[in-house]
Amino acid sequence: MNLYSTFNTATNALSANKVRTALTSLGITIGIAAVIAMVSAGHGAKSKIDEAFGALGPNLVIGFSGSTTTTGLRVGADAGGAFTREDADAIRMKLKGLINGCSEVSQWPTEASTESGSHKTVFAGGTPDVFKMRRWTLREFPSGPRGRFYTDAEVKSEASVCVIGDTVVSKLFPYVNPVGKTLRTREGNQFRVIGVLDPKGTSFTGGDQDDCIMIPVTTLMKRVSGKDHAMLLIAEARSSDLTNVVKQRMTEIIRRQHHIRPGQDDDFYVNTLREYASMAELFTKTLSGLIFAIASISLIVGGIGVMNIMLVSVTERTREIGIRLAVGARTKDVLGQFLAEAVILAMIGGLIGITLGSGIAWIISYFAKWEFVITPESVLAAALTSAAVGIFFGFYPARKASMLDPIECLRYE
Amino acid sequence: MSSSDVVIQVDNVRKVYQSGEIEVEALRGVNLQIKRGDFLAIMGTSGSGKSTLMNLLGCLDRPTSGHYYFAGDDVSNFNRDQLARIRGERIGFVFQGFNLLTRTSAIDNVMLPLVYSQKYKPKERRERAKKLLTKFGLGDRLDHHPNQLSGGQQQRVAIARSLINEPEVLLADEPTGNLDTRTGLEILAEFQRLNREDGQTIIMVTHDRDIANCCSRQVIMTDGQVVGDRRTTQPRDAAAELAAYLKSGRHLLLEAAS
Numbered sequence: 287m288n289l290y291s292t293f294n295t296a297t298n299a300l301s302a303n304k305v306r307t308a309l310t311s312l313g314i315t316i317g318i319a320a321v322i323a324m325v326s327a328g329h330g331a332k333s334k335i336d337e338a339f340g341a342l343g344p345n346l347v348i349g350f351s352g353s354t355t356t357t358g359l360r361v362g363a364d365a366g367g368a369f370t371r372e373d374a375d376a377i378r379m380k381l382k383g384l385i386n387g388c389s390e391v392s393q394w395p396t397e398a399s400t401e402s403g404s405h406k407t408v409f410a411g412g413t414p415d416v417f418k419m420r421r422w423t424l425r426e427f428p429s430g431p432r433g434r435f436y437t438d439a440e441v442k443s444e445a446s447v448c449v450i451g452d453t454v455v456s457k458l459f460p461y462v463n464p465v466g467k468t469l470r471t472r473e474g475n476q477f478r479v480i481g482v483l484d485p486k487g488t489s490f491t492g493g494d495q496d497d498c499i500m501i502p503v504t505t506l507m508k509r510v511s512g513k514d515h516a517m518l519l520i521a522e523a524r525s526s527d528l529t530n531v532v533k534q535r536m537t538e539i540i541r542r543q544h545h546i547r548p549g550q551d552d553d554f555y556v557n558t559l560r561e562y563a564s565m566a567e568l569f570t571k572t573l574s575g576l577i578f579a580i581a582s583i584s585l586i587v588g589g590i591g592v593m594n595i596m597l598v599s600v601t602e603r604t605r606e607i608g609i610r611l612a613v614g615a616r617t618k619d620v621l622g623q624f625l626a627e628a629v630i631l632a633m634i635g636g637l638i639g640i641t642l643g644s645g646i647a648w649i650i651s652y653f654a655k656w657e658f659v660i661t662p663e664s665v666l667a668a669a670l671t672s673a674a675v676g677i678f679f680g681f682y683p684a685r686k687a688s689m690l691d692p693i694e695c696l697r698y699e
Numbered sequence: 700m701s702s703s704d705v706v707i708q709v710d711n712v713r714k715v716y717q718s719g720e721i722e723v724e725a726l727r728g729v730n731l732q733i734k735r736g737d738f739l740a741i742m743g744t745s746g747s748g749k750s751t752l753m754n755l756l757g758c759l760d761r762p763t764s765g766h767y768y769f770a771g772d773d774v775s776n777f778n779r780d781q782l783a784r785i786r787g788e789r790i791g792f793v794f795q796g797f798n799l800l801t802r803t804s805a806i807d808n809v810m811l812p813l814v815y816s817q818k819y820k821p822k823e824r825r826e827r828a829k830k831l832l833t834k835f836g837l838g839d840r841l842d843h844h845p846n847q848l849s850g851g852q853q854q855r856v857a858i859a860r861s862l863i864n865e866p867e868v869l870l871a872d873e874p875t876g877n878l879d880t881r882t883g884l885e886i887l888a889e890f891q892r893l894n895r896e897d898g899q900t901i902i903m904v905t906h907d908r909d910i911a912n913c914c915s916r917q918v919i920m921t922d923g924q925v926v927g928d929r930r931t932t933q934p935r936d937a938a939a940e941l942a943a944y945l946k947s948g949r950h951l952l953l954e955a956a957s
């Protein structure tokens with residue numbers, strides 16, 4: 287019996303029992319759908335994380351205000367910031383060869399307005415190093431003055447200048463080149479726009495990175511918030527191998543700056559972005575491991591379903607097997623026929639699973655706002671997996687059918 | 700007569716069925732020689748071992764002891780697939796209960812042995828099956844399923860299936876057992892024509908003396924042994940019987956009564 291006849295016979299038998307076929311392949315459908323969705327979502331999440339951390343600057347070392355006490359309790363976080371200009375300067379001086387830049391950073395909510403309207407956003411105060419470390423670039427306009435970042439001199443002089451993100455531009459300056467224009471805050475401060483940032487999109491935590499007004503940190507603290515300490519201290523190591531050294535040295539320097547004695551708890555803690563990246567990776571890995579386990583179980587259950595139905599089918603069709611044997615079917619013909627049925631059954635489940643899984647992956651990617659990718663490899667792997675499940679679980683029933691005795695089959699009622 | 704004329708040679712064949720504790724000896728030393736072109740009727744009381752013998756001759760089963768030579772080959776120790784090959788390509792088997800695939804059309808049923816023997820291309824298979832079914836008067840029923848055909852038509856499909864591979868021997872276990880007299884006679888006339896015109900070797904089990912008298916040779920079995928073997932002196936012509944039967948109008952009475 288050739289491949290075509292085998293395939294034909296198998297599909298005929300399966301289409302004679304459509305509901306049964308559909309229900310049996312359901313288990314495999316779920317398993318394959320889970321695998322496809324997981325692989326796709328994993329891709330999406332990973333590229334999103336990579337992109338997010340890449341955009342942040344992968345070698346960032348960040349100091350946070352507040353501390354983790356020996357009891358694990360975090361204190362001081364809401365007591366205001368922990369970092370000063372002097373802290374940043376000390377680090378910049380002492381770690382010169384190890385870092386590309388260092389800046390204290392503070393944020394403050396605000397509402398800015400122009401003739402075009404008003405918009406709730408945040409001030410982000412920092413030094414020019416922030417632009418470098420966070421890989422911000424300036425947007426070019428076809429006409430009008432070219433923008434720029436604020437300078438160290440403007441930080442020193444607490445100048446009322448700002449560089450604004452794309453979202454702010456679209457709300458406050460929808461039709462004009464904002465460079466050189468002025469915006470006003472609720473508190474009555476006026477800021478001259480000196481530059482516009484290229485858009486970055488959402489961050490991996492879901493926030494809109496383009497919805498901010500960047501001003502010198504000194505201006506923020508003296509004129510807007512009234513605080514004298516910044517919440518964050520950001521430094522960028524020169525290379526990825528240096529991040530841990532920078533983290534350690536930064537901690538030492540800040541402790542000295544803050545006069546913290548040995549044994550005393552810090553009022554800050556320092557982490558590298560790399561640690562967060564690996565944490566995020568670990569999280570997605572754990573999650574995909576979990577889904578993989580569910581998918582495997584579902585495939586096994588689906589496979590057992592296939593085996594069960596094939597055993598039922600062999601018994602039901604004993605007489606048919608007898609007739610086939612009587613007119614010359616050989617062991618391999620009967621084996622092939624039932625194996626083909628099991629494989630097709632499993633692959634129907636697999637193909638529906640691929641479609642369903644792609645759909646789920648698309649929905650996830652839509653809401654998680656990441657790239658939707660279904661790689662041909664994963665589709666091929668899913669198809670092969672379902673075929674393998676069919677072969678594995680279909681073999682025993684098929685073998686059983688092929689070993690039947692022709693006379694006993696023909697006598698079977 | 701040369702030995703190549705002998706298509707079936709059965710030497711002291713015994714068949715023992717084991718059902719639980721009890722052993723049933725269905726065949727107790729059967730000897731039989733059948734030549735090409737024979738038209739053989741096997742007669743005997745119920746339980747005398749006719750079907751058991753037919754199954755062995757049809758390579759559907761193996762003897763417990765003794766030898767069975769088919770066209771010179773000792774098939775008693777052939778393996779599963781070798782037997783399957785003989786069943787598919789060299790022997791045609793017609794059953795009392797037709798044994799057609801129920802979900803399959805007449806033409807696909809007839810083509811089935813060709814699907815396994817792989818001797819012809821798919822298109823040729825269809826052509827041959829169509830030709831054979833047309834020959835048996837079913838040219839307009841090719842795509843009918845068995846449940847859309849009468850018993851006689853189903854048996855003709857089964858006969859077409861058994862002949863599709865041009866077998867050396869046609870075996871039929873009570874082929875008319877499930878049919879009425881008229882349809883039975885029609886089938887018998889078909890067999891006689893095959894035997895006379897194509898020289899088809901036919902071995903047929905029957906309970907009916909009149910049917911046996913249409914065959915050229917009659918073998919009587921009792922209790923697992925061959926007890927009688929004779930040539931029919933003047934084989935009757937099934938086609939003539941059929942005509943006489945139709946003329947007598949007995950069938951009309953029967954039909955009216957039922």
Ligand SMILES: Nc1ncnc2c1ncn2[C@@H]1O[C@H](COP(=O)(O)OP(=O)(O)OP(=O)(O)O)[C@@H](O)[C@H]1O
Nearest residue numbers: 716717718723725744745746747748749750751752
């Ligand atoms: N599978 C089996 N298991 C046990 N005994 C069997 C089996 N098949 C047949 N027999 C026994 O073997 C003997 C011969 O049976 P067989 O079917 O050959 O008789 P038969 O001549 O064909 O009868 P009938 O005319 O009723 O068809 C019977 O006694 C029967 O009970």
Ligand SMILES: [Mg+2]
Nearest residue numbers: 749750751872
């Ligand atoms: Mg019988």
